[in-house]
Amino acid sequence: MNTKKGKIAILLSGRGSNFEAIYKNSIIGDSPFEIAVVVSDKRKAKGLKTADDLGIPAYFIRPRDFSSKDEYEKNLIELFEKFKIDLVCLAGFMRIISPILIKKYPNRIINIHPSLLPLFPGLDAQKQALEAGAELSGCTVHFVDEGVDSGPAIMQASVGIKKNDSEESLSKRILIEEHRIYSEVIRLYFRNKLKIEGRRVKILT
Numbered sequence: 538m539n540t541k542k543g544k545i546a547i548l549l550s551g552r553g554s555n556f557e558a559i560y561k562n563s564i565i566g567d568s569p570f571e572i573a574v575v576v577s578d579k580r581k582a583k584g585l586k587t588a589d590d591l592g593i594p595a596y597f598i599r600p601r602d603f604s605s606k607d608e609y610e611k612n613l614i615e616l617f618e619k620f621k622i623d624l625v626c627l628a629g630f631m632r633i634i635s636p637i638l639i640k641k642y643p644n645r646i647i648n649i650h651p652s653l654l655p656l657f658p659g660l661d662a663q664k665q666a667l668e669a670g671a672e673l674s675g676c677t678v679h680f681v682d683e684g685v686d687s688g689p690a691i692m693q694a695s696v697g698i699k700k701n702d703s704e705e706s707l708s709k710r711i712l713i714e715e716h717r718i719y720s721e722v723i724r725l726y727f728r729n730k731l732k733i734e735g736r737r738v739k740i741l742t
């Protein structure tokens with residue numbers, strides 16, 4: 538039996554609760570993946586400290602130490618190659634990924650976004666949903682392309698919006714679903730169950 542696990546890199550900028558949820562799933566016996574490295578563009582990101590505490594290689598790579606965005610991402614690529622990364626998972630990484638990284642890892646970069654894309658892309662998705670008077674929102678795991686939250690959606694989970702919801706209360710309920718579907722998608726990815734057909738992603742049974 539081939540027991541080699543897929544290696545993932547996590548990119549984050551803050552709290553890192555999605556990273557923690559993915560980590561918990563990665564240490565379950567039959568998990569097909571493991572977290573090989575965590576990278577943050579923010580020194581004070583809580584997720585970076587968590588990774589360090591867990592004994593996962595954790596790097597703070599400061600964008601302004603590089604002459605350009607491309608140089609920054611070339612440095613990320615070097616690190617990913619060193620760790621033999623199969624899949625890059627953005628988990629609250631507050632930077633737009635540029636073509637250089639996307640071309641190097643085609644359909645091998647995924648992201649989680651707290652809305653039912655294509656609705657409410659970009660920043661403050663939960664606030665956007667509340668301000669629009671939506672009755673339903675949720676979260677989406679999608680492949681990353683060169684746009685903002687615009688790549689093919691892989692899996693979504695919906696969350697009803699209550700009349701008295703605040704940004705905080707809605708975010709909290711959406712986060713529960715984020716933690717559930719992100720690991721589910723990573724598992725499917727490494728079990729070769731995701732098939733991209735144009736902009737649609739089929740989940741094979």
Ligand code: GRF
Nearest residue numbers: 552553554555629649650651
């Ligand atoms: C999540 O809501 C995620 O959907 C968005 O940024 C937030 C990150 O939270 N992209 P955390 O750092 O994983 O706790």
